[in-house]
Amino acid sequence: MATPKYQQIADILRAAILAGTYGPGDRLPGENDLMTQHAVARMTVRQALGVLTAEGLAEPRKGAGVFVRARPKRIRRRAGARLARSVWGGGDSVWSADLDGRPLAVDRIDVGEEFARPDVAGLLGIATGDPVCVRRRRYLVDGSPVMWATSYLSAALVEGSLVTSAGTGPGGVYARLADLGHAPVHARETVQARAAAPDERALLGLSGAAVVVLVRRTVATAEGTVVEVADMVMDADVYLLEYDIPM
Structure with missing residues (x-):
């Protein structure tokens, strides 16, 4: 079974976060950019960002976008x-x-x-x-x-x-x-x-x-x-x- 498109986008963004491409406090690409880049609907992008938020990797900020969550000091x-x-x-x-x-x-x-x-x-x-x-x-x-x-x-x-x-x-x-x-x-x-x-x-x-x-x-x-x-x-x-x- 093919991986849902929103999961594919979430996987790409997650890999970029873990690789350090997006560091703590960095803003992830916006919904419009992701829609254009992946040729998907806004709902699909929101699902992808929701996956990262649920995993604790990202956090939405009202009116500003979705940002990489700062990792606490161990x-x-x-x-x-x-x-x-x-x-x-x-x-x-x-x-x-x-x-x-x-x-x-x-x-x-x-x-x-x-x-x-x-x-x-x-x-x-x-x-x-x-x-x-x-x-x-x-x-x-x-x-x-x-x-x-x-x-x-x-x-x-x-x-x-x-x-x-x-x-x-x-x-x-x-x-x-x-x-x-x-x-x-x-x-x-x-x-x-x-x-x-x-x-x-x-x-x-x-x-x-x-x-x-x-x-x-x-x-x-x-x-x-x-x-x-x-x-x-x-x-x-x-x-x-x-x-x-x-x-």
Whole structure:
């Protein structure tokens, strides 16, 4: 089956963007130019430009045309370095290891108690429906949202501690767990890429065809007790996940 004309035009423009012919902030050829160049109707051109917009490669500007979307500066997420006890034990945020001095902000923190879902309960070693402390945060780097993180901890384990407050103090949750006698010593992460859900697109300011990376981390003590389950939804266009694996 022949490739639709609008897709052919989108493929040509995409290749030009990826090759650097059109750089970030450059205006793509206008509708009239593309209609003439490819001998197609205006609707076909608009479909082609719509494909690039949905892919996050281009963005329309009212009255000005369609422009190549500026690619955000990557965040190199160093899984090993960021979780080292020297980081949170020294009073720093684990997120500080990712940013190389770039400004980090948390513009939304929701902390409350909920009933544990089966998947979370199974990992925490508690019963489904038992109370868990849930911490939801939205992280911004350079002023733009890049991650929505949700942490689950047994409510009985952290009752009365700063873990149940918006501000957890120097070193964050892991330092407070250590204060409670449950110092984290081991973490395991699973990584999954998928299309962003509607609520995730809204939270992270993503386009309709955006992809996110979901990292689920379980954190355990020396005794093997899982003390935190964390789900982190990241803008796949921003994050580069780095794993240092001894061999």
